[in-house]
Amino acid sequence: MKTKIKNVFKIAVLMLLIINISCEGEGTLSNENEIISFSLTAGDFTKDFETNNDVIEGVVPYTIDGSNISLRITISEKATIAPDPSAITTIDGIANFVVIAEDGTKREYVVDIQRELSPENTIVSFEVKTSLFETNADIDNETGTINQRVLPGTVLTDIETTIEVSNGATITPDPKTIFDYSSPVAFTVTAENGETKEYLVTLALMDEEYMIQCDITNAFKWFGGDDRPTDPDFPEAFGDRNVGTGQTIRLLKDLNPTSFGAHFQGAFEYATTRTPYEGDFELKLNIRRSDGTIFASKNTLVSGPFMGGWIDFDLSSINLLLERNTDYYFTWYLVDGEALEITASSTANLDETEDESHNGGGFAGQARERDNANLEDWNTWFEHEWHFSFRLEGKQ
Template sequence: MKTKIYQFTLLFFSLLMFSCASEESLSSENTIQSFSITKESIKKEFTIGESSITGKVESTFELTDITIAISIPKGAKISPDPTTIKSISGPLAFAVTAENGEIKNYTVDINREPSTDNFILELNVKTLNLSFSADINKETGLITRRIPEINDLKNLNVEVKFSKHATITPDPKTIKDYSLPVNFTVKSESGVEKVYQVKLQHMDISISRSCSEANAWKWFGGDDRTNAPDILAYDRNVGTGQTVIVDKNLVPSTFRIHLAEGFSYDQERQEYNKPVTLKLIVRDANLNVLASTTTEVSGQFNGGFIPFDLQKLNLYLEANKVYSFYWYLVDGEKLGISASSSGNTNAGSGFCFNTGYSGESKVSAKTTLEDSKVWYKHEWHFNIELEGKE
């Protein structure tokens, strides 16, 4: 009996010693060893205090869409899981639990520095068909733009974009009347204010550009010849074009093209002496059609400038952008009559010396001068006139 009691006592003592030894081997480490925030490719590391982590990031470092990385001792656990936190908008609390169950709490308080930006970045005037971006002088705060007269300065839709985190007064959405200068105050997140003054005016300065120097004349219109090589009678129609580049924003009112003489049949040298219709197509640099119109030419026309009225087209030409003006005789193939487009072969610079164009359509090829693919660059500069308001 004594032997059994002794064996039981020895077994109990051994289990007790093993349990105590196991508890003593569990780590009590429950500290945060490192703390960092990464946004895109930028990583910020922070100093760890006794029970808190505090710090600031630059105003441009937004605390959204971020990744938080925390290292803790081996075997410890942290709650909540840092990988689930994608933004910081206030203090955070973390609890680190050691292997032996001891818990240490941390408060994380990281903020973004207030932004000092107080800029108006864009001011756009929205109309039914167009949007006009104003010019902003960052030093003086003056914002200016001239817009077409068709728009009422007392009833404008203006969109203002300003610095992130800043505020603006008055609210641009409440302002419609820009017939007089309007002041806006932009206040940065840090409290610094800047005043901007907006001056919108009508484009009311009349201008006229004329290119009339001619030393060459190109076929324009249809063709009735039966004896021309590689050309069928009443098959083709030849048009003329010119690149237009203005140095200031322009609302064009009239565009004129020049023909050296009236229309006639080439084969019998007989004048047509009847009214004809010419068509004008205006395209942008990507050859998208911006507008088109027609004009009637009387049967008594015997040469000179022919006007196209552009006023109802609400056409707007931006400074230093490329526009292509193409014109041709409507039903030129069927009519078989032609005239001559006046051009200048001399080299030069400025409005009158931009790229010329020529286009040719054929009934036999089922092509039309409405298609930009039948137009090609021509080495001459064709005579044109342009009027409008800046």
């Protein structure tokens, strides 16, 4: 009987031990504090990095934006990490992360990820500023030359430049200290990795005469005012209005224009009676950028009687620099045309020519005072398929 009691006691003690051990196991906190995976993303670029003796190191291409990165870090279950990886957005030297296990055990990781040093060492832009004009110079990165013709009258010993170089590169001498371009100036651009590139900048005054005249005529367009009564069937084509003409001009070289001319067939007259107008009148020329904004204007007064032909605008005093391969919209109209009620015909060519400067499309504008509109407003103009006659003179 005593043996049986002893056996029962032993079993009870054993069960208590098992229960006690089980409870102790359930209360044990994890000491896991490992970085399991580490990846970096910048734009479309993603790279995984391995951990080696609590160190994560490597390089990323110089082409990525090192100031706009994100990290994706996987750590042991129930552990935490500081600082928060989502707060890291730049590659800026060595960083330290601490992974804290559930039981408070800490493990420090050193992260040393570097961006490769850039080999880029080019001049990206070269802006010339003078008291007369501002322009972006042409850059030939293959030959390391920058050649720019500048307006006649420019003082070459008083030139201000703004130069942009490749990201991370430096330039010597400091462009802010150079003002004399009366002779070529040499610059050295040094990349992050130390590679250098030489540039030679040459500025010269425009002194080559330029003249173009596009006057092939096979079409005529209404220009000026209208004294015909309003026709209910054609409310937009008759009655009080002022009609202007425009032409796209694109040049193969930079130009300092000194004169612009528009061509008209015959005298200004009253449309209803065909009576010539023999008095004086005024035309206005607006030169617009490709978004329609006006950046230069010129008026010319014509003494009557005008019998047709060219009317020129003197541009020599406004120091314009028209850049090559750029669309400019020249638009001209009769000042007070709606009140004068006189009209003439702008001459045009229906076909394209071999002259690239004239192959851009034309424009027409129409405005009425009753609509609170005038031909200064770009929204009163529209594209026209004809190529209108013009002549242009200047220096390149």
